[in-house]
Amino acid sequence: MASHPRTEPNILVTGTPGVGKSTLCKLLADRTKFTWREVSKLAEEYSCLDEYDPEYQCPFLNEDKLLDIMEGQVAKGGNIVDYHGCEFFPERWFDAVFVVRTNNTILFDRLTARGYAGKKLEDNIQCEIFETLLEEAQSSYKPEIVTELQNDTEEQLQKNVENIVQWIERWKEESM
Numbered sequence: 001m002a003s004h005p006r007t008e009p010n011i012l013v014t015g016t017p018g019v020g021k022s023t024l025c026k027l028l029a030d031r032t033k034f035t036w037r038e039v040s041k042l043a044e045e046y047s048c049l050d051e052y053d054p055e056y057q058c059p060f061l062n063e064d065k066l067l068d069i070m071e072g073q074v075a076k077g078g079n080i081v082d083y084h085g086c087e088f089f090p091e092r093w094f095d096a097v098f099v100v101r102t103n104n105t106i107l108f109d110r111l112t113a114r115g116y117a118g119k120k121l122e123d124n125i126q127c128e129i130f131e132t133l134l135e136e137a138q139s140s141y142k143p144e145i146v147t148e149l150q151n152d153t154e155e156q157l158q159k160n161v162e163n164i165v166q167w168i169e170r171w172k173e174e175s176m
């Protein structure tokens with residue numbers, strides 16, 4: 001860590017849609033003054049979305065274009081990157097990867113409230129049941145930097161924010 005060019009860490013927050021990534025990232029960004037980078041929004045903003053994928057009911061992401069844009073943004077550290085995928089980012093970008101998890105019943109209710117139905121709803125629930133994002137994170141990054149965060153309740157949310165804030169403090173102390 002001491003040899004790292006960054007003076008602040010970069011954090012990746014990933015997980016199935018609806019697990020609470022945005023909610024967590026917003027609170028974290030307020031607390032830490034780190035920059036919250038919502039990859040879905042960046043992709044829209046910088047026209048990195050290609051034609052619509054009828055099977056997954058969402059547009060294809062032009063990953064190479066997006067990575068080129070984000071490379072400069074994350075270079076100095078102090079970023080919280082938020083996305084429901086993690087394997088296409090360069091491993092070297094992140095000092096910690098947090099995989100947000102939610103109980104299936106709760107996730108079902110949250111996604112239904114968001115208007116998800118049919119195949120899109122089923123696919124996302126299955127994604128959580130099969131721990132797809134956890135496996136993706138564990139196979140894309142060093143296991144010791146990947147942490148699961150259970151996020152069913154408000155209490156857990158506050159605890160998760162606290163744990164990440166403390167992790168950042170430790171990282172800074174260790175890299176001084």
Ligand SMILES: Nc1ncnc2c1ncn2[C@@H]1O[C@H](COP(=O)(O)OP(=O)(O)O)[C@@H](O)[C@H]1O
Binds near residue numbers: 015019020110154
């Ligand atoms: N810990 C939590 N307890 C209760 N509701 C939550 C919690 N975290 C998120 N939510 C709610 O779940 C929904 C999905 O959260 P969101 O942050 O948009 O998820 P994501 O960014 O992963 O798609 C929102 O309505 C949000 O208010």
